[in-house]
Amino acid sequence: MEKSRNQLITEKSIRLLQQNQYTSHVDSRLTKTEMKNWIEGFFAVKVEGINSSRVASKRKRRSKLSLNSTSIKKMIARLRANYFIPLFIN
Template identity: 35%
Template sequence: MMINLIKHFVLTEKSTKLVVNNQYTFDVDLRLTKTQIKGLIQELFNIKIIAINTHILPRKKKRVGTIQGYKTRYKRVIITVKSGQTIDFFPEPKKEESSIKAS
């Protein structure tokens, strides 16, 4: 399933500042190319992407007891969306109308 290739939305201080410029940050699977990422995100969120910037973060060591290893790697993507379009990650809950009417 293609949705599993997008790991999560990145919520850092820098990424929240980029939202003002219509730029959103995601962590995606390491094997995806820019064209695959563009098609996947456009289809998933129904938006028009202008530009994609990607980079692979350096490996980080992880230690559990005496065993030492590395964290799983991923690719970080910053996408620029066409002006006027947004991705709503935190939609407001719908207000339920009261089924009991005053008479």
């Protein structure tokens, strides 16, 4: 199962980097515990907390067909002091 899809770069996520919080899209089937364990194992950091939310899917219309795009889950991981993820811009 694909864990992390991509880093989310918005004005808010850049502000959160200053508070040692990292934002990304993740697989919508993951739980907070699975996200935490994956981040700690993959990046060798200690996670203090995880906030997650589902981003609402958008309805797309093509001719007479109406399609729903898949929903995406957004994760904000708060790391303990003195830990950071080098792939993200600080």
